[in-house]
Amino acid sequence: MGDLYKEFTYSELNDLAFSLFEKERFAEAIEIYNIIIGQGGEKELTSIIALKAVCLYKLNNFEAALNLSKKALIGGEKTMINSLWIMARCLYKLGRYLDAIPISYFILESNYITYFSTFQKVLGLCHYELGNYEESLFYLKESIPTNKEKNNYYTYFDIAQAYDKLEMPNDAIEYYEMAEKNAPEENIS
Structure with a gap:
């Protein structure tokens, strides 16, 4: 699949992946995110990793989503919050309730109203x-x-x-x- 998109710019790949994400075509979005991640070197890489983690979560691959969301924690504030959101949800789905609780308390105490x-x-x-x-x-x-x-x-x-x-x-x-x-x-x- 990578050869098909080799002429695409980072921005075009990102737009395509996000379009697939919004259409809930998560498996296809993951393929594009993998190409972007494979290219590396972009400042937005943690947000791409976080979006890939969301796709994995939506595909019920909770363990992979959890592991990937941990890698995205070093991103900016929005990426960190999204990663924590995925982590808490995955931990709940994996039956690791005691691990999900402190993450949820942290977000509530940090006043992220949206969440x-x-x-x-x-x-x-x-x-x-x-x-x-x-x-x-x-x-x-x-x-x-x-x-x-x-x-x-x-x-x-x-x-x-x-x-x-x-x-x-x-x-x-x-x-x-x-x-x-x-x-x-x-x-x-």
């Missing part, structure tokens, strides 16, 4: 998996007002499950009903 709902949700899910249901409820509920997604179906469902674990059926039912009202069409039974 609040994401990291609150990761904290809530990690605490749920560790059996800390009250802590889970706190962070899951906190993620709702700052969540920019229109649909909080999954968050409501996660809250309902935490209430179930705490044997609080009335609260669980309330959140199951909220989840049902917000269910994406493919989840409606």
Whole structure:
């Protein structure tokens, strides 16, 4: 594939990879990112590595995404935050909840407003998996007002499950009903 793009400039390759990324054609974007990384020497290389890590995450290759995101931590502030975001999400997906929690706390304490709902949700899910249901409820509920997604179906469902674990059926039912009202069409039974 590299020969096909040998005449492309760094900027053209970067634009192509990002276009593929935006179209959620992650495997193809990774191929282009590999060419860019292979060329090396560019000041934006850490951001390219971070974007490749996101592609790997989206393809459910969590271990590779985690390892690659660690390499991108030395980039600028935005690249570092994106790398930490991927690291926390990968650690959660890999069941390494105790490792994901401090990264999420760091981001929340650093006041990166854009990432609040994401990291609150990761904290809530990690605490749920560790059996800390009250802590889970706190962070899951906190993620709702700052969540920019229109649909909080999954968050409501996660809250309902935490209430179930705490044997609080009335609260669980309330959140199951909220989840049902917000269910994406493919989840409606």
